[in-house]
Amino acid sequence: NAGVTQTPKFQVLKTGQSMTLQCAQDMNHNSMYWYRQDPGMGLRLIYYSASEGTTDKGEVPNGYNVSRLNKREFSLRLESAAPSQTSVYFCASRETSANNEQFFGPGTRLTVL
Amino acid sequence: DAKTTQPPSMDCAEGRAANLPCNHSTISGNEYVYWYRQIHSQGPQYIIHGLKNNETNEMASLIITEDRKSSTLILPHATLRDTAVYYCIVRVINYGGSQGNLIFGKGTKLSVKP
16 A cells, blocks of 8 residues: 555756656545645645546646546646746645545655756 | 644754644634644645544644634654644535645744754
């Protein structure tokens, strides 16, 4: 049981490049989330998916797109990376049906030059 | 915006109890108090949550005041590995969708010293 996994762990992009951050969970959770964390700050929600086939915007969705590929996987795409998107990205999942906690992945450290 | 207020930093001696305060004066009746911590920029880790009664688990105790406007997370015997940023979060109970989302503030940076 690996919990929440994220790939890659580190990535450096040039301005304007695109990439997809991958997230997978093996806990059969309905809800999945993408957060970003800037230095010295708390996490901010980018997008979330309450269940397979649905996605909704969070606090800071601009510049990102997401895909809930199936119940296990939730990807985050940067179509044209900007330096302001340099951050650590965390994926999380939780079972929706109760007051259950979110389980977080180890994060992806992204630098946009 | 986060609905909680926490001190930015605290120190604690190893082996002593760490008491981390949190103010949530605008908490609603259907909101729980959650605590998470983040060690060394790893993903946040759930610690405990409660509604109005005190709660205890293997990691910590949560004391919520009777008016629910503040709470205290207690680590009974802090170790060096408890050095982390601790986040106090209020969250609507039980639902999926946006009501299940966590809103993080800046948290309290707890430093446990030998």
